[in-house]
Amino acid sequence: MTTPDRPVATSRYPAIYDRSIQDPEGFWREAARAIDWIAEPREIFDSSLGVYGRWFVGGLTNMCHNAVDRHVDAGRGQQPAIYYDSPVTGTKRTVTYSELLTEVRLLGGVLRDLGVEKGDRVVIYMPMIPEALFAMLACARIGAVHSVVFGGFAAAELASRIDDARPKVVLSASCGIEPNRTVAYKPLLDLALTMTKNTPTACVVLQRPQAEASLKEGRDHDWNALREKAATGGRWAECATVSATDPLYVLYTSGTTGKPKGVVRDTGGYMVALRWSMEGLYGVKPGEVFWSASDIGWVVGHSYIVYAPLLTGCTTVLYEGKPVGTPDAGVFWRVIEEYKVSALFTAPTALRAIKKEDPEGKLMADYDRSSLRTLFLAGERADPDTVEWAQDRLSVPVVDHWWQTETGWAIAGNPIGLGALDIKVGSTGVPMPGYTIDILDEGGHPAGPNKMGAIAIKLPLPPGCLPTLWRQDERFRESYLTEYPGYYKTADAGFCDPDGQLYIMGRTDDIINVAGHRLSTGGMEEVLASHQDVAECAVIGIHDALKGEVPCGFVVLKAGVTRAPNEIENEIIALVRERIGPVAAFRIAIAVHRLPKTRSGKILRGTMKKIADSEPWNMPATIDDPSSLDEIAAVLSARGLSKASAA
Numbered sequence: 001m002t003t004p005d006r007p008v009a010t011s012r013y014p015a016i017y018d019r020s021i022q023d024p025e026g027f028w029r030e031a032a033r034a035i036d037w038i039a040e041p042r043e044i045f046d047s048s049l050g051v052y053g054r055w056f057v058g059g060l061t062n063m064c065h066n067a068v069d070r071h072v073d074a075g076r077g078q079q080p081a082i083y084y085d086s087p088v089t090g091t092k093r094t095v096t097y098s099e100l101l102t103e104v105r106l107l108g109g110v111l112r113d114l115g116v117e118k119g120d121r122v123v124i125y126m127p128m129i130p131e132a133l134f135a136m137l138a139c140a141r142i143g144a145v146h147s148v149v150f151g152g153f154a155a156a157e158l159a160s161r162i163d164d165a166r167p168k169v170v171l172s173a174s175c176g177i178e179p180n181r182t183v184a185y186k187p188l189l190d191l192a193l194t195m196t197k198n199t200p201t202a203c204v205v206l207q208r209p210q211a212e213a214s215l216k217e218g219r220d221h222d223w224n225a226l227r228e229k230a231a232t233g234g235r236w237a238e239c240a241t242v243s244a245t246d247p248l249y250v251l252y253t254s255g256t257t258g259k260p261k262g263v264v265r266d267t268g269g270y271m272v273a274l275r276w277s278m279e280g281l282y283g284v285k286p287g288e289v290f291w292s293a294s295d296i297g298w299v300v301g302h303s304y305i306v307y308a309p310l311l312t313g314c315t316t317v318l319y320e321g322k323p324v325g326t327p328d329a330g331v332f333w334r335v336i337e338e339y340k341v342s343a344l345f346t347a348p349t350a351l352r353a354i355k356k357e358d359p360e361g362k363l364m365a366d367y368d369r370s371s372l373r374t375l376f377l378a379g380e381r382a383d384p385d386t387v388e389w390a391q392d393r394l395s396v397p398v399v400d401h402w403w404q405t406e407t408g409w410a411i412a413g414n415p416i417g418l419g420a421l422d423i424k425v426g427s428t429g430v431p432m433p434g435y436t437i438d439i440l441d442e443g444g445h446p447a448g449p450n451k452m453g454a455i456a457i458k459l460p461l462p463p464g465c466l467p468t469l470w471r472q473d474e475r476f477r478e479s480y481l482t483e484y485p486g487y488y489k490t491a492d493a494g495f496c497d498p499d500g501q502l503y504i505m506g507r508t509d510d511i512i513n514v515a516g517h518r519l520s521t522g523g524m525e526e527v528l529a530s531h532q533d534v535a536e537c538a539v540i541g542i543h544d545a546l547k548g549e550v551p552c553g554f555v556v557l558k559a560g561v562t563r564a565p566n567e568i569e570n571e572i573i574a575l576v577r578e579r580i581g582p583v584a585a586f587r588i589a590i591a592v593h594r595l596p597k598t599r600s601g602k603i604l605r606g607t608m609k610k611i612a613d614s615e616p617w618n619m620p621a622t623i624d625d626p627s628s629l630d631e632i633a634a635v636l637s638a639r640g641l642s643k644a645s646a647a
């Protein structure tokens with residue numbers, strides 16, 4: 001089924017994509033003209049630098065200048081930069097580009113006065129409020145490297161990020177607001193700081209009226225008091241000169257162990273790629289309103305709540321709420337009407353939540369959605385039912401596009417700005433400029449059309465993608481570059497159809513996607529294994545109609561444990577919430593007598609998942625004892641989680 005807004009023949013995509021592959025330096029040199037440089041790059045790409053080369057070498061610039069100051073200089077000062085809409089607090093606020101400039105200059109001054117210098121790290125642990133954006137941009141302004149930590153993580157996750165990033169300062173707020181509770185951030189921050197080896201010199205806390213935090217003499221500072229002091233003292237920070245290859249931020253993401261990976265984002269390449277994507281991929285022009293209903297704790301939030309819309313001179317919507325329940329399933333349509341949103345970017349799970357509450361889409365009729373031209377989806381597989389539901393009711397193209405924290409922007413999508421291609425429901429579109437994508441078979445050779453395989457991107461990665469992991473070049477090589485020489489391993493599996501459209505079918509590692517949130521089952525297994533009564537365990541992601549996947553943990557208890565299994569299961573559920581956080585949505589723990597294994601002792605997680613997902617499965621030839629899988633099927637079925645049987 002197709003919903004092109006223009007006939008395919010008029011798309012400029014084929015010519016533009018080919019150019020980006022045949023003449024990458026020429027292509028990106030031209031794209032870089034949309035950015036203000038203090039000094040033009042000496043070289044567009046230097047393959048001798050870094051792990052696989054570096055983009056825009058010798059270029060000097062500043063992200064905050066490009067995202068804020070230049071728009072004020074160009075006369076956009078009175079244009080809204082941010083529409084903050086918070087149904088969870090009943091607050092709305094418009095921040096113009098001029099006001100944004102004032103705030104980032106002041107906060108930059110505050111950070112400088114706290115001793116933050118170019119290259120120092122600043123951890124930002126904040127909810128979806130304008131001050132979080134001021135914080136990110138203020139860091140960019142003075143050349144500090146920010147690391148934003150999502151509010152749904154537990155203290156231990158915050159601590160591990162603080163230990164890896166070693167920030168000089170932590171910027172936080174007293175609380176975040178979830179529909180069912182107020183999440184006091186400060187006690188979590190205090191707890192995290194009791195666990196870290198590295199202590200920041202200062203914590204700056206924005207007091208929110210919903211839960212004020214107590215501040216520790218000496219270390220903690222009141223955000224507004226410092227802001228006032230900077231304002232009265234004229235402590236403004238101007239933009240530092242930053243190299244294109246300097247890091248703008250480190251964003252931690254789940255790896256295949258409990259230790260998160262610090263994805264490094266450089267400054268110049270990221271600016272150029274994001275700026276290109278706003279018009280080329282999203283079809284959005286300066287002055288228009290862009291809404292990414294994500295969270296600043298995730299890469300989508302970094303790129304498309306903050307940097308890309310502001311680089312483009314758009315107005316970004318900062319939404320502190322949920323797709324449903326704040327107050328109802330019509331809230332997305334209300335926001336579109338109120339701010340005249342041109343493009344909405346969200347996760348399929350948000351649409352599934354809306355569809356569940358309002359299957360007929362009746363609430364859409366209450367709002368004028370005529371400003372909306374395109375709906376973009378990413379973060380997890382978009383199931384065709386949901387895409388078609390949205391397409392039919394919204395009457396706009398619904399574009400699924402694929403990307404990762406590591407890439408910072410889309411690897412594949414439908415280039416709306418170049419002229420839409422056919423939308424094939426189930427596909428994530430075609431490669432974006434600079435990405436050469438191959439589907440590799442088991443031998444690491446390119447597979448033909450429609451053949452499933454491991455998806456790999458030819459090196460070098462285009463601008464915007466990670467140059468390395470934070471202070472871990474070797475881990476970067478091992479995790480991504482070693483298995484398929486000459487390629488970046490995406491750890492996603494899928495296929496490409498004869499028209500070059502990609503289909504992403506799942507991960508090849510232990511990562512699962514829960515409500516659009518990326519989580520490591522390996523990390524959860526580490527937590528389960530740490531429980532005193534657990535001998536061994538396995539965590540798998542099982543299908544969930546709303547969240548796409550949810551984690552399901554199996555534990556074998558130690559011999560001699562006499563306590564009731566359900567008591568231990570509840571403790572395990574609480575432990576995951578305490579160590580990883582509520583975002584893990586870990587609610588299913590099942591005590592079993594044994595785990596199904598191969599004769600060499602490998603746990604058959606893949607087959608367990610098929611059983612749980614009620615998919616047909618074959619008895620693995622190498623299984624140690626076939627009845628062990630029947631036991632898993634029986635226990636899942638007893639809990640109402642599966643009805644599958646062996647094929």
Ligand code: COA
Nearest residue numbers: 151152178183293294300347349353379515516582583585
């Ligand atoms: N701070 C603190 N806690 C948070 C949080 C945050 N920023 N975000 C989520 N949580 C908590 C939730 O309150 C919930 O806690 P609970 O167990 O006490 O209920 C838990 O983490 C699980 O959250 P979630 O998986 O999001 O489930 P939910 O039922 O609260 O909401 C959806 C379901 C579908 C509405 C929601 O997941 C959603 O909007 N998803 C879209 C995600 C997205 O945009 N991802 C970005 C990719 S582009």
Ligand code: AMP
Nearest residue numbers: 378379380381401402403404405504518
């Ligand atoms: P994250 O790093 O949190 O953005 O998660 C990246 C992972 O999410 C990818 O490796 C995919 O497994 C999955 N993902 C992201 N976008 C899509 C999509 N459009 N379709 C299918 N899976 C996706």
